[in-house]
Amino acid sequence: xxxxxxxxxxxxxxxxxxxxxxxxxxxxxxxxxxxxxxxxxxxxxxxxxxxxxxxxxxxxxxxxxxxxxxxxxxxxxxxxxxxxxxxxxxxxxxxxxxxxxxxxxxxxxxxxxxxxxxxxxxxxxxxxxxxxxxxxxxxxxxxxxxxxxxxxxxxxxxxxxxxxxxxxxxxxxxxxxxxxxxxxxxxxxxxxxxxxxxxxxxxxxxxxxxxxxxxxxxxxxxxxxxxx
Amino acid sequence: xxxxxxxxxxxxxxxxxxxxxxxxxxxxxxxxxxxxxxxxx
Amino acid sequence: xxxxxxxxxxxxxxxxxxxxxxxxxxxxxxxxxxxxxxxxxxxxxxxxxxxxxxxxxxxxxxxxxxxxxxxxxxxxxxxxxxxxxxxxxxxxxxxxxxxxxxxxxxxxxxxxxxxxxxxxxxxxxxxxxxxxxxxxxxxxxxxxxxxxxxxxxxxxxxxxxxxxxxxxxxxxxxxxxxxxxxxxxxxxxxxxxxxxxxxxxxxxxxxxxxxxxxxxxxxxxxxxxxxxxxxxx
Numbered sequence: 028x029x030x031x032x033x034x035x036x037x038x039x040x041x042x043x044x045x046x047x048x049x050x051x052x053x054x055x056x057x058x059x060x061x062x063x064x065x066x067x068x069x070x071x072x073x074x075x076x077x078x079x080x081x082x083x084x085x086x087x088x089x090x091x092x093x094x095x096x097x098x099x100x101x102x103x104x105x106x107x108x109x110x111x112x113x114x115x116x117x118x119x120x121x122x123x124x125x126x127x128x129x130x131x132x133x134x135x136x137x138x139x140x141x142x143x144x145x146x147x148x149x150x151x152x153x154x155x156x157x158x159x160x161x162x163x164x165x166x167x168x169x170x171x172x173x174x175x176x177x178x179x180x181x182x183x184x185x186x187x188x189x190x191x192x193x194x195x196x197x198x199x200x201x202x203x204x205x206x207x208x209x210x211x212x213x214x215x216x217x218x219x220x221x222x223x224x225x226x227x228x229x230x231x232x233x234x235x236x237x238x239x240x241x242x243x244x245x246x247x248x249x250x251x252x253x254x255x
Numbered sequence: 256x257x258x259x260x261x262x263x264x265x266x267x268x269x270x271x272x273x274x275x276x277x278x279x280x281x282x283x284x285x286x287x288x289x290x291x292x293x294x295x296x
Numbered sequence: 297x298x299x300x301x302x303x304x305x306x307x308x309x310x311x312x313x314x315x316x317x318x319x320x321x322x323x324x325x326x327x328x329x330x331x332x333x334x335x336x337x338x339x340x341x342x343x344x345x346x347x348x349x350x351x352x353x354x355x356x357x358x359x360x361x362x363x364x365x366x367x368x369x370x371x372x373x374x375x376x377x378x379x380x381x382x383x384x385x386x387x388x389x390x391x392x393x394x395x396x397x398x399x400x401x402x403x404x405x406x407x408x409x410x411x412x413x414x415x416x417x418x419x420x421x422x423x424x425x426x427x428x429x430x431x432x433x434x435x436x437x438x439x440x441x442x443x444x445x446x447x448x449x450x451x452x453x454x455x456x457x458x459x460x461x462x463x464x465x466x467x468x469x470x471x472x473x474x475x476x477x478x479x480x481x482x483x484x485x486x487x488x489x490x491x492x493x494x495x496x497x498x499x500x501x502x503x504x505x506x507x508x509x510x511x512x513x514x515x516x517x518x519x520x521x522x523x524x525x526x527x528x529x
Contacts, residue, residue: 250439291511
């Protein structure tokens with residue numbers, strides 16, 4: 028008698044496996060870090076802002092840098108599975124597909140959050156940032172914003188990996204859909220840094236975005252993973 | 256460039272884009288029909 | 297090609313000819329904007345058709361995810377592609393109208409930005425479908441379409457919020473504010489003409505897609521025959 032692995036079991040095991048493999052090779056986190064750092068440097072030379080301007084544009088710069096780094100992480104999400112044909116094995120197993128999706132999304136979430144924790148002090152130093160608003164909201168914005176990118180990104184990465192242009196397609200389909208979330212993250216961060224207006228409405232928008240798209244991703248993942 | 260020129264340009268753009276698209280569709284249709292005929296011969 | 301289609305196509309073109317005549321010669325010249333305002337008679341109907349096409353695509357995509365019907369998928373792709381064509385027209389004629397009237401080519405307000413994002417989402421849909429391998433394109437595209445449909449209202453509201461916090465000089469009132477009766481006629485004729493033309497073009501693209509699907513099937517059948525013959529030999 029075969030027993031289908033439970034949702035929680037698959038979740039725990041997949042995240043554990045991904046984190047262990049990443050810890051051993053540190054492929055993703057290294058390339059993400061380096062890429063993010065390069066983006067910071069390039070932007071510094073492009074803009075060279077005063078303290079005033081720094082606070083106004085830092086939100087945009089930080090999130091652009093995190094977005095590009097997240098794409099690096101997202102692209103390799105499924106590559107590993109594809110290489111070892113683990114994806115096909117998973118499809119024929121009775122394990123619930125959503126557990127795989129959530130595991131991958133949470134794994135990515137952990138990677139990108141680690142990156143953000145490492146990059147945030149660097150950003151603060153390079154742009155001499157000081158939050159004039161309520162700095163305690165920044166972690167909230169970071170979590171909501173990162174999840175918005177990661178949840179759709181993990182889903183779209185699963186789609187784009189099955190096309191002829193693979194990694195190239197991911198940003199093409201992810202960025203347009205993510206625009207309102209990006210707008211919200213950037214504005215919320217700028218609001219906290221400059222203290223000029225309240226970030227609350229943006230945080231609410233991010234929450235709505237996260238709820239809507241997490242639901243859609245969970246509803247459609249099974250369909251997409253079993254396509255052909 | 257006076258304002259009326261912009262208006263004429265806009266109308267021409269619409270005709271050119273739609274006309275071009277329809278021409279492309281026709282070309283695709285002819286090509287595909289031929290390919291289907293060859294395959295089902 | 298089916299006679300019904302040819303009839304519809306001829307009717308659509310005739311109607312467009314008549315409505316264009318109405319727009320260019322019969323409708324009176326607008327007091328404030330002058331002749332340039334006549335772009336409105338093409339621009340707004342095209343925007344309406346683009347929106348209609350994208351709505352059809354959403355419905356067809358949702359239906360396809362429930363019942364995997366090839367004809368429904370053909371309709372989904374057709375309406376998406378034609379929608380992008382009309383949306384492109386909107387994004388070109390819009391700035392051509394804005395520049396002489398308001399002095400700017402573009403502004404990042406809610407309506408324009410949402411139109412542009414809509415174009416980006418559906419362009420990415422077409423790219424996804426083009427490069428998907430095997431029969432997956434239909435399912436993957438349908439999924440992306442659902443995402444896109446959910447996203448558009450969020451895009452619109454996010455930029456509305458952005459513009460209340462960072463206001464810009466407001467562009468003079470909506471195009472439909474107080475249309476004079478003869479202008480309304482010209483507008484409605486063009487709305488009708490473009491709707492019918494749009495439906496005809498979607499129909500045309502649908503027919504092309506059906507042939508494309510038949511070719512795919514024929515290729516598969518040929519490959520199967522070859523491998524069976526090779527195996528038997």
